[in-house]
Amino acid sequence: MSFDYDLFVIGGGSGGVRAARLAAAEAGARVGLAEEYRMGGTCVIRGCVPKKLMVFASGYPRAFDDARAYGWAVEAGGFDWTAFRARLDAELDRLESVYRSNLSRAGVEVFDTRAALEDAHKVRLSTGEVKTAKHILIATGGAPFVPEFDGxxxxxxxxxxxxxxxxxxxxxxxxxxxxxxxxxxxxxxxxxxxxxxxxxxxxxxxxxxxxxxxxxxxxxxxxxxxxxxxxxxxxxxxxxxxxxxxxxxxxxxxxxxxxxxGRKPNTAGLGLEEAGVRLARSGAVEVDAYSQTSVPSIYAVGDVTDRVNLTPVAIREGAAFVETVFKANPTRPDHRQVPGAVFTQPELGAVGLTEEEARAQGAIEVYATAFRPMQSGFAGREDRVLMKLIVCADTRKVLGCHIVADHAGEMIQLAGVAIKMGATKEDFDRTVAVHPTMAEELVTMKAPARTG
The missing domain is CATH 3.50.50.60 (FAD/NAD(P)-binding domain)
Structure with missing residues (x-):
């Protein structure tokens, strides 16, 4: 059977775009992609990126207070939301154009329209056009969930x-x-x-x-x-x-x-069940370890599968899909020990098991410390940092790391490398501290705070 495309992707978020671009540029596949809203998906347009820019904006009042404590004569005016939003919108426009340019350079044909499945190899666009593809990838992400109640x-x-x-x-x-x-x-x-x-x-x-x-x-x-x-x-x-x-x-x-x-997978109205694709009770697309659905020609990656709902994970799943389907290199996306950060103030960075999860699996040692960091302490703030390592009592491997501090997201990325490599507590101990830093506490905690 002759197809219009080797791959048709429904969804222009991080996972779908990565899969489309790699399949076209590295595997020489004929690729089509449909996105009904804006290219870049939740993360770029209405998630991680604009949120992090708002995090930066919201930190300046505290920075101004600290600056005065450090001897600077500064006065903060009122926050101009209109001016900030204009710059934010311009930055999102720029990022979307980058996504589009990357797809165009790779040779991906983009359709700015909604798409739904007709069957295992057909996609119907909202324009009425029907496209055929040897493989179809569902990468429609998720959407905020609001429960039903009065008002x-x-x-x-x-x-x-x-x-x-x-x-x-x-x-x-x-x-x-x-x-x-x-x-x-x-x-x-x-x-x-x-x-x-x-x-x-x-x-x-x-x-x-x-x-x-x-x-x-x-x-x-x-x-x-x-x-x-x-x-x-x-x-x-x-x-x-x-x-x-x-x-x-x-x-x-x-x-x-x-x-x-909470968020729910974007699967409504896509014709998935009619095409034979099994969905979980939550509406998520059920997939195997290689992101394949119950229909062999249809795959799914990202939040629509409700596995690990993080942008970098969706990107890894998209890349693994291309390796598996277009490069004859069966590749499972690795969902273990994925680092993450919560951009509260202060931030929370975490990788691996929590203390509670690790304790349920066997004997552990917990190394933890809480202290006032130098920068905010000098400014007179009462903030306290938390550094925590969860260690297996038998193998000595570090099972988890949890940091509550400014810039915890930056720190947990590097801690994640060591933990992914199987570092032991003694490996951490052998590492010379960088002084004076908050992160040095990760390699200077000698006695466990508790065991169990």
Whole structure:
């Protein structure tokens, strides 16, 4: 059978673009790609990149305070959201153009339209055109999930927060995951009066318990009204804004309410089940270790599979797909010991097992220290850094590393290399400290804080 393409990709995010570009440029495949919104996906357009730029912007009030403590005569004016947003939009336009240029140079044909499956080898575009392909890759990512409740139509999500015409004076964020916590810190830093509700007992479920508690304390110390065991019962629009009735009786009026209560795979309306592709109860595309679905010609990568929902992981999955399908080199994406960071203030960096996970697997030693870092201590701030290593008592391998500190994301990337290589605690001990730094504590902790 003759096909229009060797590969047709549905979705122009990080995973889909990487797969399309590598298949075309390195394997000589004829590749088509359809994206209904903007090239770059969630990460570039309405996720990691604009969020991190907002993180940078929100850190300047603290930097100004520190500068005065260090002898600088500085005065901060008001934050100009309109000016910042204009620069942010321009930067996202630039990045999208880079994605498009890279695809064009590789020879990928791009369709700025929605696409859905007709069958195992056919894709129908919203223009009515039907394209055929030997292989189809689903890379449609995920979308924010908002539960049904009275007044849900009044809330925004992380998709809309970047497009606000003006910053609200008073805002509620509902959720306890990394997106909710990051935006609570960002908006608090930009001068918004912030409240955060989370229905669970502690924010950042899935991360190390000690690190979670450290972050929660720091957020409260920074002025965020963080309320756990609490959620919204209803929201009504009133003259002064949005009236929120909560389960803990803390009813209040806010200018904006943002929901960050999880994400769901973007699989609705793609014709997947009709084509024979099995979906999980969550709506995620079920795949094997090589990202192949229940239909042999159809594969899926990225958040739509709900494996490890991180941009670098989606990129690795896209590259592994090309190795497997187009280079005759069966390659499984490695989802073990993936480093990650939560860009709260301070940041949380983590790789490997939490203390709780490691303890459930066997005997461990926990090396941990908390201290006031030099820079903020000199400025008179009470911030405390947490450094933590989880060590297997038998093999001496470092099973996990958890850092709560400014620039924890930068530090955990390098710690991740050592842990991925199987470094032992003694390997860390043999490494000479870089002094004076926060990270030196990772190689100077000699006695375990606890065992078990």
């Amino acid at each position: 849900a139509e009044h809330v925004i999500t992380s998709n809309e927060v970047f497009k606000l015409d003006a910053l609200p004076k008073k805002m509620l964020i509902v959720g306890g995951g990394y997106i909710a916590c990051e935006f609570a810190c960002i908006l608090n830093g930009l001068g918004v009066e912030m409240t955060q509700y989370y229905r669970g007992a502690q924010i950042l479920r899935g991360f190390d318990e000690e690190a979670r508690g450290h972050i929660a304390g720091a957020m409260r110390d920074d002025g965020i009204d963080l309320r756990v065991g609490t959620t919204v019962q209803r929201i009504d629009r009133v003259e002064d804004g949005l009236w929120v009735k909560s389960t803990d009786g803390h009813d209040a009026i806010y200018d904006k309410v943002m929901y960050a209560t």
